[in-house]
Amino acid sequence: MMISSWRRRRAARREGKLQQQRNDNGEIELTVPRDFRCPISLDLMKDPVTLSTGITYDRENIEKWIEAGNFTCPLTNQVLRSLEPIPNHIIRKKIQDWCVENRSYGIERIPTPRVPVTSMEVSDILSKINVACMKQNGKGCLDLVLKIKSLAKESERNKRCVVSNGAGCALSEAFQAFSRASFDENVAVLEEILSALTIMFPLDVEAKGFLGSASAMRCLIWFLSSGDLSRRRNAVLGLRELVSTDERKINELSDMEGAIEALFKLIKDPICPTSTKASLLVIYKIITSSSTKEKRVKKLVNLGIVSLLLETLVDSERGICEKALGVLDGICNSEEGRQMACNNALSMPVLVKKILRVSNLTTDFSVSILWKLCKKEKTEDDASVILEALQVGAFLKLLLLLQVGCVEETKDKASELLKILNLHRNKMECVDPMDNFKDLKRPF
Template sequence: MISSWRRRRAARREEKSEHQNGEIELTVPREFRCPISLDLMKDPVILSTGITYDRESIEKWVEAGNFTCPLTNKVLRSLEPIPNHFIRKSIQHWCVENRSHGIERIPTPRVPITSMEVSDILSKINVSCKRQDGKGCRILVLKIKSLAKESERNKRCIVTNGAGGVLSGAFQAFSVAFSIDENVDVLEEILSTLIIMFPLDVEAKGFLSVSAMKCLIWFLSSGDLSRRRNAVLGLKELVSSSSSDNRRKVKELSETEGAIEALFKLIKDPICPTSTKAALLVVYHIITLSSTKQKQVRKLVNLGMVPLLLETSVDAERSICEKALGVLDGICNSEEGRQMACNNALSMPVLVKKILRVSDLATELSVSILWKLCKGEMEDHGSVVLEALQVGAFQKILLLLQVGCAEKTKEKASEVLKMLNLHRNKMECVDPMDNFKHLKRPF
C-alpha cells in the first residue's frame, strides 16, 4: 500500500505542469541546458575541463577575453572546443520524443572551420596565383566563400587568418596577368568573396594597385548588374580610408580612363540603393580629395551631374539625399558647377525644401549650397536670390536660426538671410501672419 502511494507521488512529481491557459510546459533536462545561457543547447561542445557548453555561448565567453572555464574557473588548456556528439544525439532524441508538444528537432550542426584549415586553403590560393592557375584558384575561392556564408563564426575565423590580404593579392595578380577577359571568371569570384571580408585593413588595401583599379572600372562599365554592384562597393572600400595612402588611391581612380563616366552611369541608372550610395561616396571623394578635382568637376558638369543630383534628391531616402547634396556642395565650389546649378529650375525649390526636413547634415549641406549660389549671384542681377525668396527661403532660414544649428551653418545662414533681405523690396513677399489678421488674439 505504501509502495503504491510512493509510486503515485513520484509519478505526480514527474508529471508535466500546466499553464493557466491549459498548455503543457515541458521541463528541459538540466544536462541539456547550457550552463551559461541556460537554454537548450543547439551545438554542445566539451572543453578541456570536461564541461559541456553551447558553442555560441562559450565562444562569446572566450572572445570577451576569458580563458577559464566558467563553471570550474580552471584555465583552459585549449581554446578549441570539441563537439559532444553523445549529448547532441541525446538532445535530438529528446526533441523527437516531444515533437507532439511543439518541440522541433535541432539540426545536426556543421563543424566550424579551424584556423589550420583556413591557413591551408589560403596557402593553396597563393600557390595558384603564382602558377597563374585561374581555374584552381576559383575553386579554392568558392570554398572560402561557401564557408564564410555558412556561419558568422566561420567568417570571423577566415577574416582573422588574413583572408582579406590573400584575396586582395590574388585579385591584383590576376588583373595584371594577360588580360581581364581571360581571367574574368576568377576575378569576379574573388571580388564577390572579398566583399564579404569588408572592411579590409590597410595592408590588404595596399595589395590593390592601378591594375586592380582598372579591372574594377572595367567591371563597373560592363552589363552584368551583380558585377557592377560588387565593383562600386570595391571602389568605395578602396577610397574610404583615413590612411595617408587614401589620396593616392583617389588620384589613381580619378585618372583611370572611364571611371567618372561609369560612376555617372550607375547613379543615372541605379541598380539598388546600396550601389547608388557607394557611387555617390566615390564621386564625393574624387571631387574633394583628388589633386585634379577641378578637371573631374568639369567633366561631371559636362556629363550633366548637377541636374541628376537635384532629381535624385527630390524624393530620395535620407542617406542617398545626404550624399547627393554632399556631391552637389563639392561641385558648387567651382564656377562651372555654380553656373549649372543657378540655371536649373529645381535648385532653389529642392534646396529650400531639404532645410529642416531630412536631417541635420542635409540642412547643413543645403544651406552651404544656397550660400554659394546666392553669394555668386550678388554681383549680377540677383536672379537666384529672387527665386530663393519666391520659394520661401527667407522664412525657412529665419526659422532655422531660431531653432538653432551648428556655428558654421549659422554663419552661412545669417549671410544668406542678409542677402535675401536686400532683395525683399523687389518682390511681394507675403507675411505668413497676414493670413491670421482676422483672428482675435487673446493677448
C-alpha cells in the first residue's frame, strides 16, 4: 500500500501537478511545478514565451535580457536565431489550470496576456495614417490614431515597439497635414494626434521639423488658448518639446500672436504641475534665448509676470520653484523687471527664504536675483530694498551660504551682496531669518 501511494505521488509530480510539503507549523506549503517557473526569475510565469532554442521563459524577463544586449539563450548559452519570442499557449493553459485547481490555497489565476504588437502591425497602421493624411480623411485618420495610441498605452513593450518604428515622425507629419486646413474642421483628429504624440516624446529631429512648421505651431497656440484643459496641457508639452534645443523655433514662437499671453495664462490658472513647469520652461527659453528678448520681457512684465511668479513661489514644489526663479532671474535682467520686483512686498522674504532651503539651483537663482536688485539700489539714494533684505535676514543667510559652500559664480555674488548689505547694517537691526514671513498673510 505504501509503495503504491509513493508511486502515485511520483507520477503526479512528473505530470507537473501540485507538490505539497508541511512546514514546521504543520501548514501545507505549495511548490510551483518546475515547468511553470521562469528559468531566470524562478517565479511562476505570467506570459510564457519560447525562444528559438526551445526554452520557455516569462516574456518580461527574457525581453529585459535581450534589451540588455544579450543575444544568447540564458539557459543553454546558444546564439538566438530570432529575437522574437513565440507565445507558448500550451504551458500558459497548464499554468492557468494549475492556478484554478489550487485557488483554495490562495493561488490566483493568471490572466490571458494580450499578444504584443509587432513591428509589421505598427508599420501597417502608420502607412494607413499616411494615406489618410494625403486624402484628408480626418475620420479614417482619427480611428487609426486612436488604435496606435491604445497600443502604445497597453504596455511599455508596445510603446517601445511603436516609437522605434517611427510613430512620432508619422504622427507629427499628420498633425502638420491637418493643421494646414481649418482648425475647426479638423479639431477632433488634431486633438487626438497631439494626445498620442505626447506619449512618443522625446521626438527626433525629423518629427520636430513637422511639428515645428508654421501651421502646426499656430495650431498649438490655438489649442493653448482654448478652454479645453487637455488640449492646453498637450499643446504646452508640444511647445516644450520644440523649444528644448532649437533657438529658431523659440524666435518663431515668440513672434506668434497670442503665444506669450497663453503661456502666462497657463501659469495664472494652472491645470497641473506638469503643464505649469512646461509653461515656465518655454517662457524661460523665450526670455533668455530670443534675439528680441527685451520686447518679450516687457510684454510679460506688463502682463504682471513678476507678482505672479512671486505668489507662485510662496508655496510651490521643487520643480516649479526652480523654474519660476529661473524666469524671475531672466526678467530681472531688464530695468522694468527689476523695478517691479523692487516694488513687490513679497520679493525679499521669498528670495531670502529660498536660499539653502529647496535646492542648489533655487539658491543660485535667489542669490542672483537679490544681487541684481541690490546692485540696482546701490547706485541710488533710495536703499529700501537693501534695508528690507537686511530686515528679513539676508546677511546671516548669505554668511551661512559661504560657510556651507556653493558654485563660484554664486559665491562671488554672495560676497558682493554682503559688502553692499554691510554698508547699511547700522541703519537696520537684523532679525531672525526664520521669521521672514511672520508679517505676511499668505502661508509659506
